[in-house]
Amino acid sequence: MAASTTNSAYWKGFRDGIPFILVVTPFALLFGVVATESGLNLLETMGFSIVVIAGASQFTALQLMNDNAPTLIVILSALAVNLRMAMYSASLTPYVGKAPIWKRAFIAYFMVDQAYAMSIVTYETRPEMSVAARVSYYFGVVTPIVPLWYLFTLVGAMVGQSIPPEMALDFAVPITFIAMIGPMLRTPAHVAAAVVSVALAIGFAWVPYNLGLIIAALGAMVTGAQAELWFARKAGS
Template identity: 65%
Template sequence: MARSNGKSIYLQGVRDGAPFILVVVPFALLFGVVATEAGLNLAEVMGFSVLVIAGAAQFTALQLMVEEAPTVIVIATALAVNLRMAMYSASLTPYLGRAKVWQRACVAYLLVDQSYALSHLKYENEPALTLSERLRYFFGVITPVAPGWYAASFVGAVAGGAIPPEFALDFAVPITFLAMIAPALRTLAHVAAAVVSVLGTLALFWLPYGTGLLVSAVLAMMVGAQVELWMGRRT
């Protein structure tokens, strides 16, 4: 029975993660195309996608590299874009913190927006899940997502020039983040942080090498934390 239940929850994760292929594949195709056009060879494109496995950070770093920004700026900006992963990790620790070291290492590597959003929602809604079931669900979610990202990056790098411009692959970028961010705006603190990040980025667009994004990220986190403290005092 336990084995059947484990298989069932893994397959449920696969089913829940599968729809993200509709946006992950165009997103990765676009990265493969843009990276190749920027001068990266196939090995560099695939190394980027496999090692970083973070679309937003990859596009940000690539743009700064094209602009010949200093290496420290490229790294700092990419880290700032991916800073949310640290918050994702902290959020999942109460559910997965007792896993074995190698399991936590795999979760850390495969922790992306899609695997976090679905897994955290699942854990919140079903607190009775065992540690094994939580891990099975997490790896189920990422099963269709990660291979799709790798494969589409490869295709984009190899055959990107043959993809017609009419396909408008760049639609996947905003749709992906809207689909994941919108449901997460559940409290005033979340909304405040999102608003500050958007307004800050627009207001500071003139700063060199996209450093306005770094400033906006810090401001958004500060505002979100302060609003959360204020709400806590009121309750």
């Protein structure tokens, strides 16, 4: 019975992950193209995608490298963009924290935005799921996403120069994040953090080396935390 439950959870996750193929594919293609145009060879491009598996921070690092930013700035900026992964991990811990350590290690490695977004929504709406079923669901979502990230990074790196500009692959980047973030704006605190992040990112776009993004991220986190406290106090009064 338990095996049947984890099986069904896996395949539900797989089905929920399939729509993201529409944005992961051009996103990976675009990274492969940009990476090779930036001077990375095929091995470096693939190593980047396989080791990091975080499109936003990968693009941030590439842009800064093209701008000849200091290595420390490149590393700090990529880490700052990826700070969301630490928050994702903390958010998932109550649901999968009791899984065996090797499974948690794989979850950490495969921590991508799409898998987190689908998993946290499912875990919150289905509290009866067992830890094993939650883990299976997570890996189900990852299955149609990560292999295609690898594959189409390779395709982009190999045939990038021949992809016509009319395909406008860069559309995948904003659409991916809009699709993930939109359904997650469920409280006023979430909305406040999102609005502040957009405003600060635009307002500080002039800051060198994309450091405006770090300012926006910090401002959004502070805004979200303070809004949560304010609404909690208001509800308790």
